[in-house]
Amino acid sequence: MSAGTDRRLMALALTLGERNLGRTWPNPSVGAVVADEDGSLIVAGGATQPGGRPHAERVALASAGEAARGRTLYVSLEPCSHHGKSPPCSDAVIASGIRRVVSAIEDPDDRVAGRGHALLRAAGISVEVGCLADRARRSHRGHMTRVTKGRPAVTVKLARTTEGFAGSRSGPRLLITGEDARARVHLMRAHADAIMVGIGTILADDPFLDVRLPGLESRSPIRIVIDSGLRTPVGSRIVGDSGRVPTWIVTTAGASFEAERAFVASGAEVLRVEPDAAGRVDLGQALQLLGARGLTRVFCEGGPELANALARADLIDELTLATGRSARGQGDVPALGPDLQDFMDGLRLVGDEGAGSDLFMFWEKP
Ligand SMILES: NC(=O)c1ccc[n+]([C@@H]2O[C@H](COP(=O)([O-])OP(=O)(O)OC[C@H]3O[C@@H](n4cnc5c(N)ncnc54)[C@H](OP(=O)(O)O)[C@@H]3O)[C@@H](O)[C@H]2O)c1
Structure with a gap:
């Protein structure tokens, strides 16, 4: 042969x-x-x-x-x-x-x-x-990372404007990428065990974080929010439809149990880990807990602060940046924090791909 x-x-x-x-x-x-x-x-x-x-x-x-x-x-x-x-x-x-x-x-x-x-x-x-x-x-x-490190492999995906912004705090929501790029991202979601975001993204955008590609709707993975103080609104979309797609909120040991009861009543699950030195969710522990629950592939869609903290803790295995070449709106939230920028020096660019007028670039840890 x-x-x-x-x-x-x-x-x-x-x-x-x-x-x-x-x-x-x-x-x-x-x-x-x-x-x-x-x-x-x-x-x-x-x-x-x-x-x-x-x-x-x-x-x-x-x-x-x-x-x-x-x-x-x-x-x-x-x-x-x-x-x-x-x-x-x-x-x-x-x-x-x-x-x-x-x-x-x-x-x-x-x-x-x-x-x-x-x-x-x-x-x-x-x-x-x-x-x-x-x-x-x-x-x-995903499997290799879980059996060797006890945690799922983490892919961070961020969209940025050509000026390098991921969002806007002062103005209306920034529309960065077009339909083709969004479909590509939904396909990436369908191949993940879970989608993860920080509470800042839930508060800013109230996203569904599901797969909305025709025929692949049943492939929406678990949704995870990293939320130290249980600030996730009980009325948010990901909590409201947690009967359809599971939602896990990862918080700190000291977060309100009364708030937890409201989430549980809505069908969402609350997982607790010890806080880090800054009182926030300890990301290393959070990922170990997700690994112990069997997750092998986590697709983190930001926001920039969570992505930067994951880079600081050396917890990113793959990075995907989508640059929107015809973004609409003015940004003021930089996509790449300083730790993520430093972290990228140690990554290897493994490919790029156009999607409509937008550009995806893929990096991974060597
Ligand atoms: N372009 C994109 O790809 C993209 C993606 C997502 C969001 N966005 C935009 O980005 C903005 C929101 O992003 P963001 O950076 O403010 O929010 P984020 O990264 O989604 O969430 C940050 C929050 O996560 C919580 N957190 C818990 N543990 C943490 C830890 N160990 N380290 C860091 N954070 C931890 C913190 O709140 P607690 O301390 O209260 O837990 C922190 O404020 C919005 O404008 C949104 O539209 C853009």
Whole structure:
């Protein structure tokens, strides 16, 4: 099999897995493809299913049935080797008669960590690891960050005018990006486990923070507000419709319990962490708590103050800036605070993409 064919089929496996990002937490969204020896026939494909089970390998192998015998399995993450809520995928691969496995990366979860590959090799299957490894690490960044750091991976997204402003305190709401860019952002939301903002954004904009793309409405992830003193209005949109899309408010241990009761009565959930030295939500602890609840990918849509504080605490893994080239209105809230500007020096620009007249730029931690 040529390396080019392996890459083409692994790219397909990755794409299948990436379609379900945001739906499989606490599990990674893996993709798998079963193909014949020279890659000319794709026998079956599969992705981790919503809720995290069944795993991609089982979906693909079940679909291939007897036709898996003697074939090659492409999988975007090492097959699991432990008995969790379902039996190990490595057992299923061995039982299927697959002859060769091409795996993108090892799973750093210490219940797997190379044992999945070792079990396959011990059963006489040829195993090659490392095909499209960089893309797989990006695709599984949420899972990798959660198992190695105990917290979800954080992508910060901010929109700015060409002058560098993210909002306006003194004037009417600034309209920064157009329809195409907004649709792109809604797609990014659909691939996140949660959307997170600071209380300043709720007070200024009263956003819905949901997915409003035709056909993808059911993919609205959990909404999270970082709010040290429970200032979120009970009448805000994200609290009002928390029966439709869950809303979690992360606050400090000392915040009012009476206020909490009002949120709970409206269907929102209140999570408490210890305050930091400034009396605000300790962001490191907040993210650890979200990781313990199973979240792997948090999409933080600002505002600028929360984004700056996340940068100060070294809690940003990816940064997306959308520059609105035909923004309407006058801004006076700078998008990039001083800590975020410094933090960007350590990030790597990994791509850009136009959306209508607007421009997205993507950075990530090397
Ligand atoms: N262009 C964009 O992408 C974009 C995105 C969002 C918002 N905006 C605009 O930005 C403005 C609001 O942004 P903002 O920066 O004032 O609000 P923000 O970042 O949404 O929220 C800041 C608030 O978060 C709370 N917070 C809790 N723990 C914190 C911590 N550890 N560190 C920092 N903050 C913490 C603080 O209030 P407590 O201490 O009370 O908790 C703080 O005042 C509005 O004009 C809005 O329209 C623009």
